[in-house]
Amino acid sequence: MLRTLRCRLLGTADIARWRNAEAFDHEWRERTLLIAQLVPKGARVVEFGAGKRTLESHLDPSCTYIPSDLVSRGPDTLVLDLNTRPLRDLRKLKLDVAVFAGVVEYISAPRSFVAWLSQQVKVCIASYECARTRPKTLGRVRETIRRTGAGWVNTFTEEELIELFCSAGFTLAQTSDWHTMDGSERIFVFQSSHSDPALSERVEALAQEIAGTDTSAEIQELARSVAKAQIDLC
Numbered sequence: 001m002l003r004t005l006r007c008r009l010l011g012t013a014d015i016a017r018w019r020n021a022e023a024f025d026h027e028w029r030e031r032t033l034l035i036a037q038l039v040p041k042g043a044r045v046v047e048f049g050a051g052k053r054t055l056e057s058h059l060d061p062s063c064t065y066i067p068s069d070l071v072s073r074g075p076d077t078l079v080l081d082l083n084t085r086p087l088r089d090l091r092k093l094k095l096d097v098a099v100f101a102g103v104v105e106y107i108s109a110p111r112s113f114v115a116w117l118s119q120q121v122k123v124c125i126a127s128y129e130c131a132r133t134r135p136k137t138l139g140r141v142r143e144t145i146r147r148t149g150a151g152w153v154n155t156f157t158e159e160e161l162i163e164l165f166c167s168a169g170f171t172l173a174q175t176s177d178w179h180t181m182d183g184s185e186r187i188f189v190f191q192s193s194h195s196d197p198a199l200s201e202r203v204e205a206l207a208q209e210i211a212g213t214d215t216s217a218e219i220q221e222l223a224r225s226v227a228k229a230q231i232d233l234c
């Protein structure tokens with residue numbers, strides 16, 4: 001609990017806890033198998049918090065797998081702490097899909113993380129143990145304390161989590177549920193609207209329409225910015 005509080009306050013990762021992947025819970029394997037079914041064929045997949053790399057052997061053979069974690073999980077690991085800033089630009093790796101199985105709960109500055117992620121991948125598949133209480137309530141304070149006890153450094157309901165990803169230009173495409181003896185945990189598939197050519201085209205067409213019908217220079221300038229930035233409609 002004290003270690004998590006320190007991580008939460010300092011925004012750091014608990015490397016000592018995660019060093020030995022062999023000690024990880026076998027139950028998590030089932031979650032990874034569900035996630036593997038959600039990954040499109042032919043995708044270049046990065047798994048953040050790869051742990052035992054269970055995903056690697058369950059992807060379609062047409063996929064390319066890139067493991068990433070806080071510590072090395074093999075010589076090809078992209079060693080990356082998702083709690084450091086600035087986060088490294090991975091665009092040269094031409095990644096399609098990012099997978100997070102039991103990892104988002106450990107990210108201490110989620111807003112800047114999703115903003116970065118939306119620039120790196122087209123699809124994000126993430127499990128998340130959603131909070132059940134409303135923000136700014138006594139229940140939320142208690143729930144946050146319980147979550148801190150489990151080592152988790154953020155607290156979002158399903159709606160808050162979806163809003164978080166939408167704020168960075170993702171839309172929710174699909175969900176799947178992982179059922180365990182203790183309950184169930186949702187797996188979310190988010191798609192970046194930055195990468196949707198149809199959406200970009202629609203935004204551009206709309207911007208041109210506005211520019212063609214309004215004489216106000218300010219609105220025309222705004223329309224040009226809309227077309228340029230291809231703002232997301234999330």
Ligand SMILES: C[S@@+](CC[C@H](N)C(=O)[O-])C[C@H]1O[C@@H](n2cnc3c(N)ncnc32)[C@H](O)[C@@H]1O
Pocket residue numbers: 012013014018019024028029031032048049050051052054069070071080081082083100101102103106107
């Ligand atoms: C609960 S384990 C899940 C492991 C694996 N994804 C699975 O489901 O079997 C959490 C994983 O996230 C990684 N992790 C925790 N904090 C992290 C951080 N700040 N940056 C990157 N990875 C982190 C840990 O090293 C660990 O591999």
